[in-house]
Amino acid sequence: MTMLTPQQIESYRAEGYLGIENVFSSAEVEELRRVTDEFVEKSRSVTVNDAVFDLEPTHTPTNPRLRRLKDPIKQHPAYRRAIVNPNLLRIVSQLIGPDLTTNGNKLNLKLADGGSPVEWHQDWAFYPHTNDDLLAVGVAMDDSSLENGCLMVIPRSHRGPLLDHHQDGGFIGAVSDPDFAPHGAIPITLKAGGVSIHHARTLHGSAPNRSPRARRLLLFQYCAADAWPLLPGDHPWETYAGSVLQGKPTNRPRLTDVPVRLPLPPAKHGGSIYENQRGLKRALFSAEPAKM
């Protein structure tokens, strides 16, 4: 049974991230890999991005390059089991309380020899809520290091401002400030079965995969149930109540003093963060190998 120590909890609160090994067993990781391989096979017959598959620009039927599987918990029960993995829920509850919803999930594959980078951003820019007890867990399906493009974070940035994620008047899904430099960035290196956790306001991103080893990262977004989205969508109660993973829903949002800018007007290119970030004038990861 995995529990965070008081030191780990304190470190998360101060630094805005954690890396924790051995949360998923090797049998669980094996199953996730097998299921994921099946989706990569299925992507051979897909030629354009759709509601399930997001493809690398180099994707072909003979060389399938799946960039992201969207909403994996709806695509296969193995992913659904992972988001409610008891080890994981226990850890998340220690950080943001027992009543939990999810506002999103995805599998970023970053396949060998060219998987796409994700430019620096704060998740909070995509989905501001009434309070910021929100975090994202990355389940490492492969050993992850700088070589294969592991997640990088800027410690303590969750306590800082919300940076500009707009360009030419619209949302661009990445930090657009021309003076931004990722000072102090650190990689979260993990063995397969370990997890990264980052606060929704933590600056993070990751380099292209220039190695011969895949870096598949299953990302689950968890929210304290009393954090309500400021852009709730068409069927707010059904969406919210349907996203409860543990504990009770509430129609009494908790309001705290958080920096907010809505991700509007919407990004020119929709469908995924990779698409949102297309056209970013200052892409820091695309050009250079990650530097420490």
Ligand SMILES: O=C(O)CCC(=O)C(=O)O
């Ligand atoms: O896949 C990664 O390394 C980063 C993913 C991420 O931050 C995102 O998809 O929002």
